[in-house]
Amino acid sequence: MRILRVGVHAVLLELADGDEVDAWRAELLRRRAVGELRAIEIVPGARTILLDGVTDVATTATLVGGWGPPPAAGPATGDLIRIPVEYDGEDLADVAAAWGTDEAGVIERLSATELRVAFCGFSPGWGYLTGLPPELAMPRLDTPRQRVPAGSVALGGEYVGIYPTASPGGWRLIGRTDVTLFDVTADPPALLTPGKRVRLVAVAATRDEPVPLEAAR
Known part of the structure; x- marks a missing residue:
């Protein structure tokens, strides 16, 4: 994973493939829900995830980079x-x-x-x-x-x-x-x-x- 600064309030995660995007998306949503991540938007792409609306880009990049690989995303749930x-x-x-x-x-x-x-x-x-x-x-x-x-x-x-x-x-x-x-x-x-x-x-x-x-x- 590569983490890049995007402007003054966003961080971009460059990932290997769609499966890694799915895994990180689920992990980031989970961590935001429990207050470990502060980001207004979590925007997945084909091989990237944008964290937008973060208050401290450098701290967020360091935090995410230290979490390590998340578990593989499970089957989709919901309606x-x-x-x-x-x-x-x-x-x-x-x-x-x-x-x-x-x-x-x-x-x-x-x-x-x-x-x-x-x-x-x-x-x-x-x-x-x-x-x-x-x-x-x-x-x-x-x-x-x-x-x-x-x-x-x-x-x-x-x-x-x-x-x-x-x-x-x-x-x-x-x-x-x-x-x-x-x-x-x-x-x-x-x-x-x-x-x-x-x-x-x-x-x-x-x-x-x-x-x-x-x-x-």
């Missing part, structure tokens, strides 16, 4: 968020070919896999979902699409993601959902936050009305 997905994405056939199966096989594998939000980024409400084995990682498109519709479910590298709003994007589109992923009037505004458990549930047809954020919580 399971079910996202209804219509699997009709234009890249579904390509994903099936890469996985050595048919489209039904892709749907079955994704529906049977419990995912977890590893971290958030890219756009408000976007959660990077982990849980698929490394051999199912999908390369991003060589040329990103100029516009991907909101609610598109996609694969990019080792992650599954859902576009909260329409935007450019280079991930492999496999389906779509009507669930609202980001609502500024909700608390919290984002449905998918680090540590949440997620299940993609296959549905046969598109809903007539969008599914409100509250219904999916």
Whole structure:
């Protein structure tokens, strides 16, 4: 682990991989809960954790550096968020070919896999979902699409993601959902936050009305 100062009120932990991020995130949350760590925000990334809003950067860096490796993070707990997905994405056939199966096989594998939000980024409400084995990682498109519709479910590298709003994007589109992923009037505004458990549930047809954020919580 490498610890860096970021500005006047933040510390960045550079870690080896996503598993180490999960372990340190759980440990930091635990220590903050018992008063051993003072930080306003604990923000995980793919290979980093940012501790923001610390009062004394040097002391915090020394403190964290002296704790030693935390135990591996256990299975995710808490409520399971079910996202209804219509699997009709234009890249579904390509994903099936890469996985050595048919489209039904892709749907079955994704529906049977419990995912977890590893971290958030890219756009408000976007959660990077982990849980698929490394051999199912999908390369991003060589040329990103100029516009991907909101609610598109996609694969990019080792992650599954859902576009909260329409935007450019280079991930492999496999389906779509009507669930609202980001609502500024909700608390919290984002449905998918680090540590949440997620299940993609296959549905046969598109809903007539969008599914409100509250219904999916």
